[in-house]
Amino acid sequence: MIDQSKNALAHRLKTIRKSKGLTLSEVEKRCGVTASTISKIENESISPTYANLLRLVKGLEVDMVDIVSNNKTVNTTKTRRSITYSGKGSEYSVGTHDYRILCNDLSDKKMIPMLATIRAKSINELSSKKSDYLATHDGEEVLYIVSGQVILHTECYTPVTLNPGDCAYIDSTMGHICLKGSKEDAVVFWVCSDNHSLSILEPKIE
Structure with missing residues (x-):
């Protein structure tokens, strides 16, 4: 089972929530994910489902990459390119x-x-x-x-x-x-x- 980035994802989610000054209950109302589930994700007890990741992204008004990765490149040109080498991501x-x-x-x-x-x-x-x-x-x-x-x-x-x-x-x-x-x-x-x-x-x- 892959879990080496589980703590990083949990930390990023908690950081995003706190930076927006939101309580767990407020995130629940925004995202449709229970406060207990969010707490478990932030405390590394469980990993979020893909559907719940999308709910969190929408409710918190962030990009998916903000939650799943530390590396983000904002590029508004029409020549965007990204390469992921074997074993990376x-x-x-x-x-x-x-x-x-x-x-x-x-x-x-x-x-x-x-x-x-x-x-x-x-x-x-x-x-x-x-x-x-x-x-x-x-x-x-x-x-x-x-x-x-x-x-x-x-x-x-x-x-x-x-x-x-x-x-x-x-x-x-x-x-x-x-x-x-x-x-x-x-x-x-x-x-x-x-x-x-x-x-x-x-x-x-x-």
Whole structure:
């Protein structure tokens, strides 16, 4: 499990909150994430889900890179470029999924590229209730299977098996989750659309 940047993410979130003079309760009202969850994230007890990261970004009016990375380059020209070398990027874990945020030195990106490692093979490893394990957030996303086998579960379609070289494009507001279908962990190149106008269509408090 990747957790070496967990404390850095927690510290950045707490620093951002305090710099804005916000209490945990005020952040809860802004973001739709419970004060207890925010406290646990700041105290490194848990890692935030991607959906909750988006809620925090929107509610705190910051860029994703402000929370997940110390390195940020603001570039308003039309010649933007970012390179992430092998093994680099901001890493964090959410339960049975490990994420490496790529090209994290640029702010105000229209997309968030990630390399995800999927370690869960059964829904039971996530939650006993479908409503709990299907993630929903604003935007769209593309998944390209790098290695291993992935079972893509969505609320509107039957599960589909994806193998290396396969690609899927989905509406992120539709409940979705990926599980591995192979014995070995699956690796996915994952790109989610993102911009400063992101809002969560399901503002349920988690």
